[in-house]
Amino acid sequence: MSETIVPLIYEISAPGRMGCTLPALDVPEAELPAEFVRADQAAIEEIIRSTGFFRNKAKSILACSAALLERHGGRVPGRIEELVTLPGVGRKTANVVLGQAFGIASGVVVDTHVQRLSGRLGFSSRNTPEKIEIDLMEIFPPSDWIELSSILILHGRKWCNARRPQCVGCPGCSLCPSADSFGS
C-alpha cells in the first residue's frame, strides 16, 4: 500500500520530481488531497490501475488524503513523528518522503533490496527492516543515509539480485564477504 502513498505524498510535496506512477495531475499541489477526497474510489483506482493492488492503494490514498486535510491543511508534514501517523505510511515511506522531498536524513530506507544487500555485504545480520536500519545508521554517517538506499537498491537490481547474484563482474566483489557463496 505504501508504495502508492510515497508518490502521492511526494507528488504533493515536490510535484514532478519523482517520475512517480501517478499521471500528471493538473491540480496545484496544496489542492491534491482535497481532489482525491472529492474523487470517488473508482476514479482513483483507474488512475493507479497499472501499479497492482490498486484497490487497496486507492483506499489508502483516500484515507491519507483525508488525514492530510484534517490534520495538516493539505500539506505533507516534514517530521517523521507526524508522517508515520498517516494512514498507509510506515517508517520506510516516511524516510523516503523526508529524504527525497525534504532532503532530511531521518533514517535509512530499508526495502527488500536494502535488506538483502545488507546481509550479503555484512552490514547487518538481523532480519527485520527496523533492526537493519538501526545497524546501517550506526555504520554510516547521517550524510550518507539518503544516498545509501539508492546505491544499494541500484546495486541489487543490477548485480545482486535475489536468486542469481552476478558475483563475477560485480564491482564490489573484492570487498564482499558473500562473493564466494553463490558459485556463479
Ligand code: SF4
Ligand atoms: S559479490 Fe555477489 S553477493 Fe557480493 S554484492 Fe556482489 S553480487 Fe552481491
